[in-house]
Amino acid sequence: MAGNERKENYRRPYRNPRYKGRNENAAETAEEVKIPRRAAHIERTTSETDIQLSIDLDGSGESDIDTGIGFFDHMLKSFAKHGLFDLTLRVKGDLIVDCHHTIEDVGIVLGEAIKQALGDKKSIRRYGDIMLPMDEALILCAIDLSGRPYLVFDAAFHADSVGYFDTQMVKEFFYAVSYSAGMNLHIRELSGENDHHIIEGMFKAFAKALDEACQKDDRIKSVLSTKGSL
Numbered sequence: 001m002a003g004n005e006r007k008e009n010y011r012r013p014y015r016n017p018r019y020k021g022r023n024e025n026a027a028e029t030a031e032e033v034k035i036p037r038r039a040a041h042i043e044r045t046t047s048e049t050d051i052q053l054s055i056d057l058d059g060s061g062e063s064d065i066d067t068g069i070g071f072f073d074h075m076l077k078s079f080a081k082h083g084l085f086d087l088t089l090r091v092k093g094d095l096i097v098d099c100h101h102t103i104e105d106v107g108i109v110l111g112e113a114i115k116q117a118l119g120d121k122k123s124i125r126r127y128g129d130i131m132l133p134m135d136e137a138l139i140l141c142a143i144d145l146s147g148r149p150y151l152v153f154d155a156a157f158h159a160d161s162v163g164y165f166d167t168q169m170v171k172e173f174f175y176a177v178s179y180s181a182g183m184n185l186h187i188r189e190l191s192g193e194n195d196h197h198i199i200e201g202m203f204k205a206f207a208k209a210l211d212e213a214c215q216k217d218d219r220i221k222s223v224l225s226t227k228g229s230l
């Protein structure tokens with residue numbers, strides 16, 4: 001019930017009031033009011049990973065995720081929940097090696113899916129940022145959906161891993177996302193002691209900043225760039 005209410009509120013600016021309250025089937029509603037869902041589905045198979053990912057940027061935070069790495073699932077569920085993205089993800093990775101390929105390849109596919117879902121980026125706000133606290137951890141995240149990939153990442157972790165997730169892979173993940181999505185992404189740990197808090201704060205901050213950058217603004221008639229394209 002709460003989920004439906006949230007979806008209703010979230011989509012209201014783009015919806016025809018005539019259909020208010022008819023949100024039992026979001027896809028059907030979107031079609032009725034001629035709103036193209038900003039969504040993408042990607043399947044990618046290599047000798048190292050087999051990935052199926054679906055994302056809906058105009059979702060409500062629902063997720064169904066199984067990467068084989070518990071802490072990574074926890075992070076991606078947080079990303080979906082706090083960005084109000086719907087995310088479905090199935091991964092069969094070579095975890096017998098380690099977590100590297102699985103985490104990096106999910107980053108590549110997630111970034112590509114975000115790029116596909118955004119399409120021509122018409123009317124989006126382009127920029128998003130947040131300073132997000134999680135207990136003692138404070139994370140700054142700033143995004144420009146510029147089309148130009150660039151990652152600035154600054155954090156110091158205290159342990160080699162959280163569960164079966166290597167802390168070195170946090171930067172690798174965000175590097176992969178930023179490059180395949182074509183986004184300028186800054187993530188900075190302003191304070192923090194507990195690695196679980198620092199990393200979770202980063203995924204939540206990334207979600208909130210990305211949600212803001214993806215939001216449409218009716219005042220932006222084309223794309224928010226003097227060049228005319230993003």
Ligand SMILES: [Mn+2]
Pocket residue numbers: 074196200
């Ligand atoms: Mn947690």
